[in-house]
Amino acid sequence: MKQSEEDTKLFYKLYRALLVYTNQQKGIIRSVTTVDEFMQLPSKEINKIREALYEQPELIDAFVQENLFNFSQDELEIVRSWNNFLKAEFYLFRYLKKYAIFLDNRSPPKAYGVLALVSDFQNIVSQKLPVYLKAVLLPFKGQIIYDGILIPSPVSFGPGIRRDLKERYQEAKARFGIITSLPWVEIKDSDEERLKAYLSSEATRLKYGDKIDGRIKKDPSLLSVYHQEMGKVHARTYGRCLSKIGLRNAWFAILEGEVVAGGCTRAEVERILDEIIPLDKRGFAYVFHLKGK
Known part of the structure; x- marks a missing residue:
């Protein structure tokens, strides 16, 4: 459930350069002007620069426009796509063969299929699933990755919360499927597809009982x-x-x-x-x- 080593190297090459640029523009740590110097920073300082980027996302387009690192057009397009980042709180809910499921805590819920970078998520997060955490999701070559930093919360969940999260996951899959690219654009389902989604689990059948009846009455x-x-x-x-x-x-x-x-x-x-x-x-x-x- 992690991307290839080649793509991971490319990601860090582009992302570290973007953070160095952000640091230069914001003057956060004036002594750091190169990627090598940036990589020597402690995690706390790197996170300051990272937060500054997401607080001022127009820096992404400025970085692409100036192209101080002489990246190719294909590389710049990858960086430009990061305008579609998703910074939120998630439940790291499940490990699947292709990706890990990040379930957001919004309403209605959405489930994202996210690839790891250097190490699988199981080796990064030691807590038992589900894990509540803060993360930034980024598009990368038609898939979703994270930006290399996860901030988990040291809380555990009882049976009631676990059951609720399972229902939210079923609802997310039924309504939107597992989202595997950003930006996510909702596609209007046909009445038949939406009815199938409502019927897909016991939780959604109970929650959308009125909608199920309404759609059938509308179209026998x-x-x-x-x-x-x-x-x-x-x-x-x-x-x-x-x-x-x-x-x-x-x-x-x-x-x-x-x-x-x-x-x-x-x-x-x-x-x-x-x-x-x-x-x-x-x-x-x-x-x-x-x-x-």
Whole structure:
């Protein structure tokens, strides 16, 4: 879940130069004029310069305009993209194979897929997840990284908060997906896509029950989408139950939360459904395969 060594070197090359420029413009530490001198600074002093940059982000465009470090146009475009930085408080919520999930504390919540730099986040943050922290997220070559500094808060969370965060994560995924590039621009979903998002977890189904009903009343054709999505939910429960009693490699159909047909092949189940389900409800039946030997 970290970017390549080559990209990390490029990031630090550009970012350190930007901070040296910021220091020169703001006169924070007058004795520092080069990247080598900057790298000798203690973390506390580096953070002062870093904060000055985010307080005056127009320095990014000025840096690009002056190009005192003779960077290429491609390199300058990377720096220019940092105008879209996101400075906020997050919950480092989960480690996935591709990235770590940074869940913001705003409403509605959003979940960001963030790449580490030199070391994986597990090696940087020793606390048990979730971890509440301050961070700055930056775009980099179509992905999201952080600026090299995480400021965690030494707090732990009980079962209630953990449950709430899990629900917020499910809501974020349902509404916006996992955001993996900056700037993030909301794309208006179709009614079908939004309905699927509302139905994606128990938490969102409870929270958006009125919206689910409203969308279906507005467009009755969405009723088949509703039954298909809920069929997936019920199939997970029935699948476990059927497996426990020893059933394997069979096909079943669910309608309105009940198993209404079963057989050895999908074609067999579909034929049964054609015979027993009223035509106006035929599209509501969800067919699933119970695997195993």
